[in-house]
Amino acid sequence: MKEKRDLKIQAIENGTVIDHIKAGEALNVLRILGISSAFRATVSFVMNASGARGKKDVVKIEGKELSVKELNRIALISPKATINIIRDFEVVQKNNVVLPSYVEGVVRCTNSNCISNSSEPIKSKFSVLQSEEEGVSLHCLYCEHVISEEIAENLL
Amino acid sequence: MLFKNRHVISMKDFSREEIDYVLDTAEKLEPVARGEERSRLLDGKIISLLFFEPSTRTRLSFEVATRRLGGQVLNLGSVEASSVMKGENLADTIRVISKYADLIVLRHPLDGSARMAAEFASVPVINGGDGSVHHPTQTFLDLYTIRRESHLEGLKIAMAGDLKYGRTVHSLCHALSLYGAEMTFVSPPELRMPPEIVRDLQKKKIRVKETDSLEEIIGDVEILYMTRVQRERFPDPEEYEKVKNRLRVTGELLKAADPGLKILHPLPRVNEISPEVDSTPHARYFEQAFYGVPIRMALLALAMGVIE
Numbered sequence: 001m002k003e004k005r006d007l008k009i010q011a012i013e014n015g016t017v018i019d020h021i022k023a024g025e026a027l028n029v030l031r032i033l034g035i036s037s038a039f040r041a042t043v044s045f046v047m048n049a050s051g052a053r054g055k056k057d058v059v060k061i062e063g064k065e066l067s068v069k070e071l072n073r074i075a076l077i078s079p080k081a082t083i084n085i086i087r088d089f090e091v092v093q094k095n096n097v098v099l100p101s102y103v104e105g106v107v108r109c110t111n112s113n114c115i116s117n118s119s120e121p122i123k124s125k126f127s128v129l130q131s132e133e134e135g136v137s138l139h140c141l142y143c144e145h146v147i148s149e150e151i152a153e154n155l156l
Numbered sequence: 157m158l159f160k161n162r163h164v165i166s167m168k169d170f171s172r173e174e175i176d177y178v179l180d181t182a183e184k185l186e187p188v189a190r191g192e193e194r195s196r197l198l199d200g201k202i203i204s205l206l207f208f209e210p211s212t213r214t215r216l217s218f219e220v221a222t223r224r225l226g227g228q229v230l231n232l233g234s235v236e237a238s239s240v241m242k243g244e245n246l247a248d249t250i251r252v253i254s255k256y257a258d259l260i261v262l263r264h265p266l267d268g269s270a271r272m273a274a275e276f277a278s279v280p281v282i283n284g285g286d287g288s289v290h291h292p293t294q295t296f297l298d299l300y301t302i303r304r305e306s307h308l309e310g311l312k313i314a315m316a317g318d319l320k321y322g323r324t325v326h327s328l329c330h331a332l333s334l335y336g337a338e339m340t341f342v343s344p345p346e347l348r349m350p351p352e353i354v355r356d357l358q359k360k361k362i363r364v365k366e367t368d369s370l371e372e373i374i375g376d377v378e379i380l381y382m383t384r385v386q387r388e389r390f391p392d393p394e395e396y397e398k399v400k401n402r403l404r405v406t407g408e409l410l411k412a413a414d415p416g417l418k419i420l421h422p423l424p425r426v427n428e429i430s431p432e433v434d435s436t437p438h439a440r441y442f443e444q445a446f447y448g449v450p451i452r453m454a455l456l457a458l459a460m461g462v463i464e
Contacts, residue, residue: 111267113265113266113267113287113288114266114267114268114287115246115264115266115267115268115269115271115272115286116268116272118246118266119245120245120246120247120272121245121247122247122272122275140268141268141271142267142268142269142271142272143267143268143271143287143289144166144168144267144268144289144290145267146352
């Protein structure tokens with residue numbers, strides 16, 4: 001059994017491993033990173049894998065190191081994710097994601113009357129806040145609407 | 157205080173000191189607004205009024221404010237006859253008008269449109285109301301009215317009517333919180349103040365009370381700010397019929413009021429203030445409408461840098 005599990009989360013030679021993603025959020029992580037069919041690097045992921053702290057998702061991107069700024073967007077939906085930069089099979093850098101204070105073009109404003117949902121040549125812009133009571137919330141910089149619960153559902 | 161070339165988009169962009177400065181400037185300009193003194197402060201300046209939806213009072217008061225200061229007004233005209241109907245986006249319209257005018261006043265149905273316009277404009281933008289969120293010049297004039305007719309610091313104010321959808325009361329709450337006002341919200345249960353606004357005020361240690369009865373509070377407030385229950389907000393006409401006359405200021409109600417009580421209303425009103433109230437010293441809503449002129453004069457002059 002152990003060998004099979006190891007295969008699932010096998011090490012890569014060079015690239016980025018995003019670990020401890022909240023279970024079930026791997027596909028949203030790919031969306032946040034803008035990884036689509038046009039993406040050239042090899043990407044693999046595991047959903048609902050067993051980890052020491054319960055179920056988790058893992059995403060591996062081979063041959064590409066993503067910027068910290070790009071990766072920090074993941075904190076919007078998975079604040080406990082960790083980022084490992086791999087070179088020659090070794091983890092050369094390990095960081096926790098940090099919630100960015102601002103995101104642009106990542107999430108759609110849920111206010112249907114917001115100018116950012118029209119055909120104007122702009123991207124959505126949000127300031128990001130975190131509180132103990134309400135968790136992560138996004139404040140639209142155009143219409144001041146607040147999104148706190150449905151962030152993953154409104155990823156662009 | 158630096159106001160030159162500054163956009164006026166949301167009340168949340170202004171500190172208490174900056175608001176006071178705008179109100180002080182309006183007070184100095186009031187004789188000009190009344191036509192008692194002449195001014196050429198905006199001589200040679202062109203103010204573009206871009207109104208993508210009708211708002212006669214706001215447009216006229218900006219027009220009067222500009223003309224009283226010696227400036228010229230450039231009107232978009234009807235949207236139907238403009239490039240908008242050819243499919244031009246707002247961003248391009250703003251970029252073009254920036255080349256023609258020295259300042260843009262924008263009224264637009266989409267939320268956040270003024271904020272976006274400010275990104276594309278090379279001249280100051282004043283938000284004349286965007287969607288259902290912001291109408292900062294209305295809030296400035298409400299504050300000015302309260303200061304002229306009563307006082308701002310530690311004010312006891314009741315806001316009544318449609319508190320759920322009324323954008324004027326939402327930004328007024330925020331602005332008054334800077335002055336430590338004590339606020340009472342009077343509405344039918346269906347139209348209560350959004351809970352996030354109440355929570356936000358409570359976090360700022362503002363005393364907030366909620367009720368559905370004007371009789372209960374009328375003897376204990378200095379300002380009563382009435383709003384219209386908006387028929388268009390109700391998908392079911394029967395629901396509107398149920399609440400439309402629930403809160404009404406009448407001569408009878410005012411017998412229990414403090415003699416110094418002042419009643420404000422952003423207008424237009426429907427049934428919420430009985431005409432018999434108009435001739436009482438409590439009624440200040442028509443003067444409130446006038447105060448829009450000195451306030452808009454102050455904002456124009458400050459944003460153009462002709463008053464510093």
